[in-house]
Amino acid sequence: MKIALTVNGRVRRLELDPRTALLDALREHLHLTGTKKGCDHGQCGACTVLINGRRINSCLTLAVMHEGDEIVTIEGLGAPGAPHPLQAAFVEHDAFQCGYCTPGQICSAVGMLTEVKDGWPSHVTIDVASPRVELTDAEIRERMSGNICRCAAYPNIVAAIRDVAERGRR
């Protein structure tokens, strides 16, 4: 099938088998290998990208389902000379060891902070009816539970996200 995907602000024309997951379209066809393939079954979060500003697992969706959507990958968030605040915070807080889960962690954190800004509740929110969310460490951990880190850099991942969230409030 001939399709057009909008990735990191650019329209990319592709000819794809309908079976192609968005993840494989990004990595194998557009050579955007920042997005990682971990489990390929929606369990690890390494493939997390942003679709219209919301985080999703790119392994569990078909590329052909995303014509017209704004897709943002880790490559679209920042560049080595001009990192996104979360990319900079992950470096500053040493929030990784091997780095394989990091692009997914960062895309997930970007989406998560938008959800918090929009007042979305989580499983640890005491009163789901309250329209405001206080981003405690417990909230960060719960909201990031879809991103697994095999190196267990979790304390530093939480610190990096907390840092960016607090700077955003100042």
Added chain:
Amino acid sequence: MRPFTYERATDPRAAVAAVSRAGAKFISGGTNLLDLMKLEIERPTHLVDISRLPLKDLAELPDGGLRIGAQAVNSEVAADGRVRTRYPVLSQALVAGASGQLRNKASIGGNLLQRTRCPYFYDTAAGCNKRDPGSGCSAIGGVNRAHAILGASDACIAVHPSDMAVAITVLDGQIELLGADEGARRVAIGDFHRLPGDTPHIETVLKPGEMITGVVLPPAPPGRQLYRKVRDRASYAFALVSVAAIVATERGTITAARVAFGGVAHKPWRSVEAEAALAGRPATMATFRAAAEAAMAHAVGRGHNNFKIELAKRTLCRTLVQAAQAG
């Protein structure tokens, strides 16, 4: 993954017409279907994409209820102000399920139709009457820690994995359907999913080609709503046992109560026995325990899951204590 052709439906009637051909399936969020297609447990030859149908809205109903479009995603329904204030048990159940990423993709209709997470259903080398009718049930006599304690059969002891469906059950929701032949109809959530019997591969009363278009919630009943989920991890795991409860009290007496369990059966399990044991009684632990005993009177363990019977009782008691505090 087996090859398939793909089309995007433009309106609901066209979607049900398009799916009438042999081997065709609807795809919505895809978070469960594509997982199963990668494993070749699901093998559609044609996919009809219904994710962009105009079925995403939440709408007020004249009777004070709320209609939720089947293509609304789980996270947006959980975050909707009307759901959070009038149906908090639904919001709580939704955010207790899956991960942030999955909730952003999974639709309300798809959540109702998700398949069991029984490991033998996923293991194509194992016998499974649900995946391959007539091949036996490997969970009976196998590793069955997560399996059903109520309503199971000798053909299947799998459980329904949804948290959301348990909340919709306690809220007496109705499922709106559209079919090429049947037209539009509504089915009460309690009648929507089937017990396994000797046909565990038939999981709902959906007719071939029928599509879920929405979920209708009646006005919320009085009382405090709560969803409590018990699982092996603090987050991002399916329930061992969950309880959805709505409890109304007046001066220490329970005036009305509704109870549903998740993780215990092939469908969300409404317990009319527990409800009868609560109504009109004092809101005390003795009452809660009696309700728990009534709810689990016919529970059967299969070995590894024996613990779930007591776990379900304690989870209900704990939920009722909390719900009765401010009912």
